[in-house]
Amino acid sequence: MKTFIAENLSKNVGDRTLFHGANFLINEGDKIGLVGLNGSGKSSLLNSLVDSNELSGGEIKTPKEYKITYLKQQPELDLEKTVFEAVLDGDDDVFKLVNNYEKTLEEYNNDINNEKLKKRLFDLQEQMNNKNGWEIDTDVKTILTKLGITEFDKKIKNLSGGQQRRVALAQALITETDLLILDEPTNHLDYQAIKWLETYLTRLKNAVIFVTHDRYFLNQVATRIFEIEFEKLTEYSGNYEKYLQQNQKMKKFKQLL
Structure with a gap:
């Protein structure tokens, strides 16, 4: 089993401490x-999981070969690529193969008498x-469709901000990884897409850590809760509903001390 270990993490911004002594x-x-209030340090913690240089200590x-994939709130996509190319924009040889196949297929459909294209397509x-490659090809198209993107050959630059966000989410989901980090994954998704994403994430074998304002989604997907409050990270077992119960009990106990 692959385990990510965080020891005594801390993050300061100027003279302000966001969190310290975080172990998990x-x-x-x-x-x-x-979870945590806005400005409590949630995004800073996510950033530090990807790049330890973001930390002040720990x-x-x-x-x-532990791989981390991070979906940030602002997509970082190549605007000149098509939707399909952007989703498979990585160093994986299979991704390159599938992209090459789709591009060659499009070229051949526009010139079916070209013997060189026909041979290249057969080789691919x-x-x-x-x-x-076929499984990857199908998975990409299925994920995009479930997220409401059906024009696979459209350029990223011609998509709305919300559509670009969904393409970036598809890119994160298709990537083989050990830890998937998602910052507000339900933004710009409709009800059906959110329900599909809930099921998809719960079935994933790899680890996922995510931030969301969608409390129902949080309750459906989370098996553990990390809370940043008063510069401390506290861990709770179970979903969001169980976290609220445990949190309330802890606060009542502290009042009795």
Whole structure:
């Protein structure tokens, strides 16, 4: 089992401390909801999980070749790529193969008498058979469709901000990773897309940590809650509803002290 270990993490912004002494583990399959008031340090914590240089103190330990995928609130997509190309915009050889196949298929459909294109397409089809390319191709189109994006050949620059956000989410979901970090994943999604995303995330084998203002989504997906409050990170087991119950009990106990 791959485990992400955080030891004594702290983050200061100027003379203000966002959090300090944060210790926690993230195991395979964990679905962690990160909660706290606006400005409490949620985004800073997410950033530090990707880049420990963002921290003011503490240490992060991960196994070798531990991969983290981060969906930020503002998409970072190549505006000149098509939707399909953007989703598979990575160094993975299979991603490159699938993109190449789709591009060649489009070229061949526009010039079906071109023997060179026909041969290239045949060669790519053989590679797709051997390298699980068809499954990736289908998964990308399914995820995009479930998120409400159906024009796969449209350029990113011609999409609205909300559509670009959904493409970035699809890119994060299709990427093979150990830890998936999602900052407000339900933004710009309709009810059906949110319900689909709930099911998709709960079935994922890898770990997920996410921030959302959608309390119902948080309750449905989270198996653990991390709360940042008064410069401290506190961990609660269970979903959001159980967190509220535990949090209330803790506050009553403190009042009795």
